[in-house]
Structure formats: C-alpha cells, structure tokens
Amino acid sequence: MKAGTGRTADRVLPSPSVTGRIHSWDLSTGVDGPGTRFVLFLSGCPLRCLYCANPDTWHMRDGRQATVDEVMAEISRYQGFVTAAGGGVTLTGGEPLLQSAFAGQIxxxxxxxxxxxxxxxxxxxxxxATDELLADTSLVLLDIKSFEVPTYRALTGGSLAPTLNFATRLDRLGVPVRIRYVLVPGWTDDEAAVDGLASFTAGLGNVEQIDVLPFHKLGAAKYDALGIPFPLRDTPVPDAALVDRVRAQFRNHGLRAL
Structure with a gap:
C-alpha cells in the first residue's frame, strides 16, 4: 500500500468466510460413511418425509448461524481422531444442498x-451442487425414498425426477455413491418398486453399495416436543424377513446390499 493513498497494490484480500446455519454436530460410526465420522447437521430441508427422524432440522430459522471458519475450527479439533479411525466428515441435515455455497466451502x-x-x-x-462441490466430495450418500412417483410424492411432498437426474449425473462424473433406502412397511416394500430401483441402480457404474435402513421411530419424541404429529406413529417397523427379502432383491441385481 502506498503511504497516504489508502489503496491496495497487487494484493488480493482474503475472501470473507461464508455464513450458514447449522443444527448440531456429532461423532458417528455406522451409516454416515466409512469409519468414524464428524457428522455436521445443517438446518433446512425442502422435503417433509413422513418417517423423518429429525424434524428439528426442517427450518433454517431453528439453526444457529456459523461461519465456515468456525465450523472448520471444530472439525480440526477431531481431525487426527477421525483420520486414525478411517473416517472423515459427513454433511447431512436437513438437506445440506439447501445451503450449497456454505456446504461447498466446508x-x-x-x-x-x-x-x-x-x-x-x-x-x-x-x-x-456444482461440479466443483462434487469434485470435493469423496462419497455421496444418496437417499432414494421410493422408486414409484406417486409414492415418492406422498411420502416426501417432492418429486422423484430430480433425484434420479442427480444419480445419473453423479455416475457421469464418476463420484462414488452409496444408495440409502429406508424400508417402511406399506410404503417402500413393494416388490416391483424395489426391483425397479435395483435395476436402475445396477445400470450405474459408481454405486458402491445399497444401505437398506429399516424404518424406526426413534424420532417420535422430537415430534412430541415440537407439538406436531408423527405421521407414521402406528406404522410397524419391518421384521427381519422383510429386510432380508429387500436386501436379496438388490443382491439379485448384482449389487452389494447391507
């Protein structure tokens, strides 16, 4: 800077850290990706899945504001631990792509x-999700709620087509994917629909495995606390025979299903 000019010469100032809204974070081992994960829950979601276990993440207003720098400071505290445990960082929610710029920087x-x-x-x-964001993503955990258009609409309030388009785009870009499929009796257990999803998935070259996730009611207390009805309170959880049948359907298409 030249004295007295107040001007900056040939110097690039650092970009300000993007701000987003987060619900919480946790350390997890299981279905959030390989190894032990630092799992960051971002606030806000455009869907209203009937079986959602985290209704407290639906609204952006319910999260707390944080900068990317603040989030990274927290992640850095656990970097050595999650690396040694063969894990990493998972962004979830809510729906992290509702805050795509924030998610992309993280x-x-x-x-x-x-x-x-x-x-x-x-x-x-x-x-x-920009190509740059996806280039910085080691793995996408893609939740395909149903392979039937009417069921998808009734179950989530949204449209199936964007998800399938995204799946084919991930395949084209070569981004590794794990499909997550929540098994809800009476909703996502139809044999023809499962076979349809298995056939679609088998046609992709980037799918590492299918995680068949049995429906549960662990989030019911959150609905009670928020004063909203839990739509599937009376829906039974799937028994072992049903879970085995659905996993076998995926395996019959040459897919690894857990």
Whole structure:
C-alpha cells in the first residue's frame, strides 16, 4: 500500500468466510460413511418425509448461524481422531444442498486438510451442487425414498425426477455413491418398486453399495416436543424377513446390499 493513498497494490484480500446455519454436530460410526465420522447437521430441508427422524432440522430459522471458519475450527479439533479411525466428515441435515455455497466451502476446506468427505442428500436439490462441490466430495450418500412417483410424492411432498437426474449425473462424473433406502412397511416394500430401483441402480457404474435402513421411530419424541404429529406413529417397523427379502432383491441385481 502506498503511504497516504489508502489503496491496495497487487494484493488480493482474503475472501470473507461464508455464513450458514447449522443444527448440531456429532461423532458417528455406522451409516454416515466409512469409519468414524464428524457428522455436521445443517438446518433446512425442502422435503417433509413422513418417517423423518429429525424434524428439528426442517427450518433454517431453528439453526444457529456459523461461519465456515468456525465450523472448520471444530472439525480440526477431531481431525487426527477421525483420520486414525478411517473416517472423515459427513454433511447431512436437513438437506445440506439447501445451503450449497456454505456446504461447498466446508467440503473444499476439508479436502484441503486431506479429510475424506461425504455428502448425505436426497438429491432433490442436486442441481444446486456444482461440479466443483462434487469434485470435493469423496462419497455421496444418496437417499432414494421410493422408486414409484406417486409414492415418492406422498411420502416426501417432492418429486422423484430430480433425484434420479442427480444419480445419473453423479455416475457421469464418476463420484462414488452409496444408495440409502429406508424400508417402511406399506410404503417402500413393494416388490416391483424395489426391483425397479435395483435395476436402475445396477445400470450405474459408481454405486458402491445399497444401505437398506429399516424404518424406526426413534424420532417420535422430537415430534412430541415440537407439538406436531408423527405421521407414521402406528406404522410397524419391518421384521427381519422383510429386510432380508429387500436386501436379496438388490443382491439379485448384482449389487452389494447391507
């Protein structure tokens, strides 16, 4: 800077850290990606899945504001631990692509630290994911709620097409994917629909495995606390025979199903 001019010469100022809204974070081992994960729950979701276990993440207003720098400071505290445990960082929600710029910066910063990154998404807002964001994503956990258009609409309030379009785009880009399929008796257990999804998935070259997730009611207390009805309170959880049947249907198409 030249004295007395107040001007900056040939110097690029750092970009301000993007701000987003987060619900919480947790350490998890299981269905949030490989190894032990730092799981960041972002606030806001455009869908209203009847079986949602986290209704407290639906609204952006219910989250707390945080900058990317603040989030990364928290992640950095656990970097050594999750790396040693073969894990990384997973962005979930809510729907992380509702805050795509915020999510994209976190993913970029995590990759710069050498961390494995996972994006847990319904794919409904897949068009918001830039190629750059996806290049910084080691793994997409793609939640396909149903393969029947009317059932998908009734179950989520949204449209199936954006998710399938996103799935084919991920295949084209070569981004590794794990399909997550919540098995709800009377909703997502139809044999023909499962076979249809299995056939579609088998036609993709980037799917590592199918996680068949039995429906549960662990989030029912959250609905009570929020004073809203839990739509599937009286729906039974799937028994072991049904879970085995659905996993076998995926395996019959040459897919790894857990």
């Amino acid at each position: 993913l970029r910063r995590c990759r710069e630290l050498g961390l494995h990154t996972a994006l847990d998404t319904s794919g409904f807002l897949g068009a918001r």
